[in-house]
Amino acid sequence: MKKGFSKFLIFFLALFSTTSFSVNAKKSGDIADPNLRLHYNSPAKLWEETLPLGNGRLGMMPDGGVEKELIVLNDITMWSGSEANYNNPEAATYLPQIRALLLQGKNEEAQDVMYKHFVPVKPEKGGTYGSYQMLGNLVIDYTYKKEAKKNSPDYNRPDSYERELDLNNAVSKTHFYKDGIEYIREYFVSRTKDVMVIRISSPNVIGAVSFKAMLNRPEKAKIRAEKNQLVMEGVLDSGVDGKDGVSFTAKLRAKTHGGSVSVKDDVLEIKNANSVELYISAGTDFKIGGQQYKTSVDSLMNKAFAISYNKIKNDHIADYASYFNRVKLNIGNVNSMSANYQHKLQLTTDERIRLFQLDDDPALAALYMQYGRYLFISSTRPGTLPPNLQGLWANTISTPWNGDYHLNINIQMNYWLMEPGNLSDLYHPLLSLTSNLKDSGEKSAKAFYGDKAKGWVAHMMTNVWNYTAPGEHPSWGATNTGGAWLCAHLWDHYEFLGDNKTEDGQSYLKQIYPILKGASEFFLSTMIEEPTHGWLVTAPSSSPENSFYTKEGSEPVSICMGPTMDNELVRELFSNVIKASQILGCDEEYRKQLSDASLKLPPFQISKDGYLMEWLEDYKETDIHHRHVSHLYGLHPGNQITLSKTPKLAEACKVTLNRRGDEATGWSRAWKMNFWSRLGDGNRAYKLFKSLLTPSYPPETPSKRGGGTFPNLFCAHPPFQIDGNFGGAAGIMEMLLQSHEGFINLLPAIPTTWDEGTFNGLKARGGATIDVSWKNGKPTFATIKSAYGGTYKLKVPESVTTVQVKGKGINKKFSKEKFIEIPIHKGARVEVRFK
Secondary structure (H helix, E strand, O other): OOHHHHHHHHHHHHHHHHOOOOOOOOOOOOOOOOOOEEEEOOOOOOHHHOOOEEOOOEEEEEOOOOOEEEEEEEEOOOEOOOOOOOOOOOHHHHHHHHHHHHHOOOHHHHHHHHHHHOOOOOOOOOOOOOOEOOOEEEEEEEEOOOOOOOOOOOOOOOOEEEEEEEOOOOEEEEEEEEOOEEEEEEEEEEOOOOEEEEEEEOOOOOOOEEEEEEEEOOOOOEEEEEOOEEEEEEEOOOOOOOOOOOEEEEEEEEEEEOOEEEEEOOEEEEEEEOEEEEEEEEEEOOOOOOOHHHHHHHHHHHHHHOOOHHHHHHHHHHHHHHHHOOOEEEEOOHHHOOHHHHHHHHOOHHHHHHHHOOOOOHHHHHHHHHHHHHHHHHHOOOOOOOOEOOEOOOOOOOOHHHHOEEOOOHHHHHOOOOOOOOOHHHOHHHHHHHHHHHHHHHHHHHHHHOOOOOOOOOOOEEOOOOOOOOOOOHHHHOOOOHHHHHHHHHHHHHHHHOOOOOHHHHHHHHHHHHHHHHHHHHHHHHOEEOOOOOOEEOOOEOOOOOOEEOOOOOOOEOOEOOOHHHHHHHHHHHHHHHHHHHHHOOOHHHHHHHHHHHOOOOOOOEOOOOOEOOOOOOOEEOOOOOOOOHHHOOOOOOOOOOOOOOHHHHHHHHHHHHHHOOOOOHHHHHHHHHHHHHOOOHHHHHHHHHHHOOEOOOOOOOOOOOOEEOOOOOEEOOOEOOHHHHHHHHHHHHHHEEOOOOOEEEOOOOOOOOOOEEEEEEEEOOOEEEEEEEEOOEEEEEEEEEOOOEEEEEEOOOOOOEEEEEEOOEEEEEEOOOEEEEEEOOOOEEEEEEO
8 A cells, every 4th residue: 555545544544533424414425524513621601611412492501421411401492571562652642742851852851751751661551671581400410330341442541522513414413432331322302202301221231220310490389299200390480469370391201221210309200211202292282272292292201202313313314314415515625625624523513612712714614604593593483472682591590681682782682693504594583572572662752742643663672462552761771673673584594595486475575565554654643853954864763782872971862853773774674665565566655755855854864073973963973982883784784885985985985884893792792793794805804703702711611701612602692692603604795695685696795715615505586596616705606596587796806807697588698797687587597607
């Protein structure tokens, strides 16, 4: 054997033995991407080091402990509180006074009135806002044999440990040797069977699996034995005397192979088994009432228990992969098996995060983007709720900020990756949440803005109980464009469908039109004219969570008229309703009213120092580095500011971002990353991404937390907020593909370190699915597939002189064009080559 080939063979065999593969990840049997793996060489010491698993409804996070293991359990409907009326009956009577003060420039006085009278009130009939809460804990105490038999091949093997999460198949695994005995644990949450599953085995020694398993919860739960299973059940607080809140139940059952199982009091005990499968079925009566949820929990448990473990696992993988495998991303020369790339794969994930600040690792960006898609698939599915501030995962009773839905960035950022990430069919929970706010929002509109207020409104936050009133503190709770921003996502889904000529497209537009129109009616009926220019403005309002000084030496104030973000959202909403009414052929007179009002909305304003103004007046901010940069909404996720159509405004956005600085909380860094992607600056966007991946805490002092990323790749606000994960993943997609300007823009903002790579399956508006290969920072080959057919405008990258387009009905060469138009038949695919 030749020396060089021998070295290659040894290297390949070593790689094969140390890299995680999943032959089940795809039906085609292709080897799974080895980069799509989070792995560690020790159990999790903190919850933010555990690995998240979920099926959109149920979730769990095992810590992989050897002697004792803690597995946190979740159900996305575990909400305390209940529906209640928080509308302040006196608020609307003070609205004229508040507006009069604002029109006189007396913002401080207006804010004082709002603090007293323009706030939610305690519901007369009781009720509380509530909080998203953990379901409970599964605690497992393990008992081990002292050592393997002396004739075992592993008798002298040193102890080792690894735990991992494989994004290829959504299965977590803990694998270790203890006293020569091999132990393997597998964990996943099945969507097809809707249960949580854990398998514990010892493949090299018979009867080596023994443990005691217990369920617990910090409050509101009772645990008991029921025949062959443990049962945990309870009722959360509703806030209403004499009325139960959400009732819940969770059941734990074991299927053993060898050995014995017993259930007594609050302990499930396994002795001397070869392997054990634990099944957890759980549910609540959230919005269904009665006892049928218990019947459902039992039915799901019985059906899962009657099926083989391999069948459940394979079905789980197939279902998950049907979403996840739509998109692939490779950055860098990953196919060369370069020593540097392979070295990075062998590092534990927390080590990769730490080293990322010192040594470039483009493959980590690919992992992060796909991790965002994984989290989205795992935390929401049709028929469930949208991902909340923590997605699906919580380990406390009082989740930070109630684990609710912030409407001034959080829930919207959660959905930025859905459309480009080829997960459009997971939009239903957001549509349901928005639709459910309409009735409550109509009542809040009347209560706070008077009888003349039409339509519906949502302010800064909401929950599963359809809360639409302002927040209790006007400085951050007065923002009243939450509903408008939600409507933007409903319209965005329509644009990505690209099927406005089909029956399905028309049906969806008819479904969302009343929601969009109702939101626009609120602003059309409540906006007032400001005195200087006669512009139509929202009043009162605020620029999310930011404050300013009206004059030197004054106290900080937040309440204002017509902040820039409001103007952008209202302009966008009016425009979308106008388009929808034209397509549907309805409401011609109302359309004219919106068109006339749009002309009176405040224009963008640039300050004397060159930055985009955040308010109608160029107030001095109390903090120029404030984490919110909401007034750049028109740049991203909106499209009113673009490099091609509004270059002066785009330049003002650059000045704004440079003035704000790059340091911020986790989610804010993710948003800034998207801003710079829209501005075509890939290197600056990548700098923000590296900042986003700053370790939240040093290993030796985990209590000293800052913004960045936790060891399990959760984004740190701090604490953990999942919007940073989704926003960062969306930012990478924006670096690779954009379509918001009315044309497809390939690789609009890739950094110089991403000199070559490929992506497959990202989506563009118009129903296009796109694959791209690039080298030296420029695309060399692309395919565009159209779901519904149409003509697509493609921007020709700079330095490309010739474009060859080939497909059904087209075989054409374009030379020295800046844009080309490509007709694509329904369901057809074209190839595009760049030279």
